[in-house]
Amino acid sequence: MGDTKNFRRVWKKPKRPLNFDLKMEELKILGTFGLKTKRELWKARTELSRVRNQARSLLALRQEVREKEEPILLNSLSKVGYVQVDATLDDVLNLELSDLFSRRLQTIVQKKFYFKTPYQARQAVSHGHILIGDRIVNIPSYVVSVEEEPKVKLTTESIFNEILSEPESNLGSPETENIVIPAEEVKAEAPAEEVKAEAPAEEVKAEAPAEEVKAEAPAEEKVSTE
Numbered sequence: 001m002g003d004t005k006n007f008r009r010v011w012k013k014p015k016r017p018l019n020f021d022l023k024m025e026e027l028k029i030l031g032t033f034g035l036k037t038k039r040e041l042w043k044a045r046t047e048l049s050r051v052r053n054q055a056r057s058l059l060a061l062r063q064e065v066r067e068k069e070e071p072i073l074l075n076s077l078s079k080v081g082y083v084q085v086d087a088t089l090d091d092v093l094n095l096e097l098s099d100l101f102s103r104r105l106q107t108i109v110q111k112k113f114y115f116k117t118p119y120q121a122r123q124a125v126s127h128g129h130i131l132i133g134d135r136i137v138n139i140p141s142y143v144v145s146v147e148e149e150p151k152v153k154l155t156t157e158s159i160f161n162e163i164l165s166e167p168e169s170n171l172g173s174p175e176t177e178n179i180v181i182p183a184e185e186v187k188a189e190a191p192a193e194e195v196k197a198e199a200p201a202e203e204v205k206a207e208a209p210a211e212e213v214k215a216e217a218p219a220e221e222k223v224s225t226e
Contacts, residue, residue, distance in 0.1 A: 011042040033101045034110075034118025040141060044100045051077065055092040081146050105130065106140035108152060113164050129158040 014022060026038055035041055051073075058070055070089065077083045081103045083091050101107055109130055110121035124130060125140045132144070133151045144152065154160055
């Protein structure tokens with residue numbers, strides 16, 4: 001079992017944690033599911049790897065041993081909602097991180113009570129606003145089983161009972177939901193006829209005189225002397 005003070009780590013770091021593509025993928029998952037640190041992501045990734053290794057080891061066994069061991073693994077995964085009841089080992093090998101994160105209490109609370117963001121749902125869980133049956137669960141990473149999922153509810157004195165409401169549609173951002181828009185608005189219309197100042201049609205133009213006196217030089221005749 002080991003000493004409780006020196007417990008074994010349940011997560012493993014990636015081999016190349018500074019890889020740019022890996023960092024972008026991890027940041028996207030952190031924002032989608034409202035994770036606090038990357039350690040929560042590494043724990044889920046390690047758990048997914050453990051489940052896949054169990055499925056691969058069962059595929060390598062003989063048929064007689066496999067028929068006994070396979071239902072045990074599938075029943076344990078179907079209880080927490082990772083796979084369906086009639087799932088096979090191929091479904092276990094096709095599991096992804098989103099399948100594990102969708103069974104967290106934080107994610108289920110966000111979808112069930114229409115929280116705007118996963119971080120708001122995490123705050124509600126951490127502050128003791130969530131009940132599972134008759135007990136308060138304040139662990140956002142708690143894995144909710146299929147039997148416990150209908151029992152998830154808000155406490156009676158929680159303020160979120162008054163704040164949260166079901167959105168009217170799935171379109172638009174959550175911040176724009178449930179906004180009441182008046183059916184008819186009275187709009188002031190401008191008058192149809194407007195008085196426009198027009199310039200006078202006839203304008204007096206000063207015209208130059210038609211006949212102009214032109215000074216002509218006198219014709220000079222030359223007298224020829226014979």
